[in-house]
Amino acid sequence: MGRPGGLFLGAAIAVLALVCFHVGGASGFKIGNICNPLLSARGPWINGHSTFYDDFGRGGACGYGRIGSQLYRNRFAAGSPRVYLGGLACGMCMEVKCVNSPACRPGSVRVTITDLCPPKYPNLRWCTGGKIHLDMARGAFPVIANPGAGHVPIQFRSVPCAPFRLLKFTLRGNRWGWLEVTTLTIPGSGRVLRLEYAMKGGAWTGMSRAFGAAWATKGKFLRFPISIRIAVFGKFCKLVAKDCIKGQFWNGQQLSCSYSVGL
Numbered sequence: 001m002g003r004p005g006g007l008f009l010g011a012a013i014a015v016l017a018l019v020c021f022h023v024g025g026a027s028g029f030k031i032g033n034i035c036n037p038l039l040s041a042r043g044p045w046i047n048g049h050s051t052f053y054d055d056f057g058r059g060g061a062c063g064y065g066r067i068g069s070q071l072y073r074n075r076f077a078a079g080s081p082r083v084y085l086g087g088l089a090c091g092m093c094m095e096v097k098c099v100n101s102p103a104c105r106p107g108s109v110r111v112t113i114t115d116l117c118p119p120k121y122p123n124l125r126w127c128t129g130g131k132i133h134l135d136m137a138r139g140a141f142p143v144i145a146n147p148g149a150g151h152v153p154i155q156f157r158s159v160p161c162a163p164f165r166l167l168k169f170t171l172r173g174n175r176w177g178w179l180e181v182t183t184l185t186i187p188g189s190g191r192v193l194r195l196e197y198a199m200k201g202g203a204w205t206g207m208s209r210a211f212g213a214a215w216a217t218k219g220k221f222l223r224f225p226i227s228i229r230i231a232v233f234g235k236f237c238k239l240v241a242k243d244c245i246k247g248q249f250w251n252g253q254q255l256s257c258s259y260s261v262g263l
Contacts, residue, residue, distance in 0.1 A: 035237035035261055043158035048132035050096065050154045052141035053078065060115025062090035062212035063182045067170065067254060068114050071184060074139025078115035080127040083134065089113045090213035091183065091190040093161040096134060096144060096154055103149035109140050110159060112190065116212075126151065161190040166256040167241050169228070171249045173216075180216040181207070181228065186239070194231035199223040224248070228257070238262060 059068035060078060068076070077096070079089050092113045098104035117127040117135040126133045134156060138147075145152045168184040183192050195215040196204040200223045207215040225243035232239060244257035 035233070042160075045155045045157045046132060047099075048083075048134060048154050048156060049126060049151055050077075050098075050134045050136050050141065050145075051126055051151045052136045052138050052147065054138045055115060060212075062087065062114050062116075063170075063214045064114055064184060064212075065170070067168070067184065071168075072112045072114060074137045075109065075111050076114040076137045077111040077140065078117040078135040079113050080117045080131050080133035080135075081119055082130050082132055084113070084116045087209055087212040088191060088193075091161075091186050091192065093159050093190045094134075094156045095159045096136065096140075096156040098144040098152045099155050101145065101149065101152045103146040103152050105142075105144055105146065107144065109136075109143040111136060111140050112161075158189055161185075161187055163187060165258070167228070167230070167239065167244075167259050169244070169255045169257070171245065171253045171255060172251045173218075173222075173249075175222040175224075175248055177220055177222070178216070178218040179207075179222060179226070180210055180214055182212075182214040183230065184213070186230065186232065188232045188237070188239075192230050192232065196229040196231075198227045198229070200225055204229055 055076070059065040061084070062068070077094070083089055090113055093110060094113065095108050095110050097108040117123050117133060119128040123135070127135070134154065141147055144154070164185040164187045166185065170182040170184070172180040179197065181195065183195065186192060192213065192215070195207045197207060197217065198204045202223070205217065207217045210216040224245060224247050226245035228241045228244045230239040231237070239259045239261055241257035241259045244255065
């Protein structure tokens with residue numbers, strides 16, 4: 001009679017850890033107000049498994065493309081669907097360590113989620129059925145384990161991203177009614193919970209997640225300059241890049257913008 005209850009408790013703890021992992025966040029910068037303590041907590045350790053792969057500079061499902069490879073180099077990972085959560089984990093910074101295996105090496109490595117480990121061949125063993133899995137970069141996996149093992153059990157948690165002083169975006173669209181913004185170098189947890197834009201003289205308008213780290217809106221003629229506002233902790237703690245998009249842009253344009261932080 002005790003066994004089903006134990007299984008239920010274990011499952012409940014695992015779900016709670018994943019919720020905390022995606023909601024908790026972390027910060028690599030000091031802003032001196034209420035946002036900092038909200039963002040500075042590290043996430044709980046979560047049990048999972050890891051393999052390794054090479055994306056050959058493609059940037060993965062988050063949509064970073066080659067700029068992702070330039071920013072994160074060989075310190076990236078693809079999350080199974082249960083970790084990736086439709087792109088919510090894109091940009092998150094994680095500390096990963098190998099546990100309970102003779103292949104383990106001491107220490108840990110920090111990676112950024114840039115990709116989805118698709119639940120299909122050749123990933124059927126690890127990335128299907130709700131498994132918690134990180135497919136790490138070929139250059140990151142050997143930091144924590146002997147690559148000859150192929151796969152190892154791990155623990156991972158969300159940690160502060162770098163104290164980025166500029167937000168980086170990749171833009172697509174046109175001024176006649178379509179704007180798509182892919183977010184990179186987001187401080188705090190690294191993830192984006194909500195993205196809004198405001199055209200010259202207009203109110204803040206929410207954008208929809210198109211895929212991965214890309215957010216889009218369409219149907220309104222664009223008036224420049226355009227400001228971007230990013231929520232990194234629910235309705236609180238927003239990064240505001242005022243007048244970031246100053247004029248007509250081209251598809252694939254990369255933009256860096258300064259930002260302020262507030263509630």
